[in-house]
Amino acid sequence: MRGLRLRICHGDILEHSKGADAVINAANKNLSGPARPEYWMFSSYAGHSVDEVIHRAAGAELQEACRQLQFCGGDGIRCPIGKARATPGTASLLPTGFIIHAVAPGWHSAETSSSNLMGVWRSSLDVAAELGVKVLAAPALGCGTNRTPFAVAASCALAALRDWSNSEDYPLEVRLVLHTFESWVSWTDVAFNMFGK
DSSP, X not given: OTTEEEEEEESOHHHHTTTOSEEEEEOOTTXXXXXXXXXXXXXXXXXXXXXXXXXXXXOHHHHHHHHHSOXXXXXXXXXXXXXXXXXXXXXXXXXXXXXXXXXXXXXXXXXXXXXXXXXXXXXXXXXHHHTTOSEEEXXXXXXXXXXXXXXXXXXXXXXXXXXXXXXXXXXXXXXXXXXXXXXXHHHHHHHHHHHOO
C-alpha cells in the first residue's frame, strides 16, 4: 500500500493512541457520547465501549467540543452513518492532536452494511489527511455494540485502507487496535489472506 503503514495491535485503544496524532472514536450519529446510565440495559458492552473509554479519558471538554459541531441532518444528527468528523484533542487526551468521530452502521447483512462500513473508514482517512495526521489509532469500527462479525469488519476496513492508499499518496501510519484476542486473531487472518500472499 503506497504511503500507508499498517499495524494490527492487540490491547487498549488509549495505550496505542500514545504518540499518535489522532484517535478514531466509534461514535453515534448525534455525537452525544456514550449511552446514559439509565440506558445501560440496551448495550451488552455497557462500560466497555470505545465511545465511553474515549469520553472518559478526554473529559468534559470533548462533550463540549461535540456540542459545538453544527447539525447536518434531522433529529440532532451531527454525523451521518458512514461519515466522520473531528474535534480537537483535550487537555487529558491528545492535547495537540485530534479525535475523529466515526459513525459505523449497525450490522444487518454484508449487502446492506458493508458499503457504509467501508465509507466510514474512507471518511475517517480523508479527515485524518485533511488535518495533517501522520499516526492514527483506530478501533475495530462496526464491532462491539454494532455487532458486525469480525471477519466482515476486517475485510471492509482493510479493503477501504488499501483502496484509499492506492488513490492517495499520503504518508500515514494506521494502528488498528483490537481489544480482544479473538478479534485480533480474526483481523490478522483476514490481513494475511488479503496481503500476505
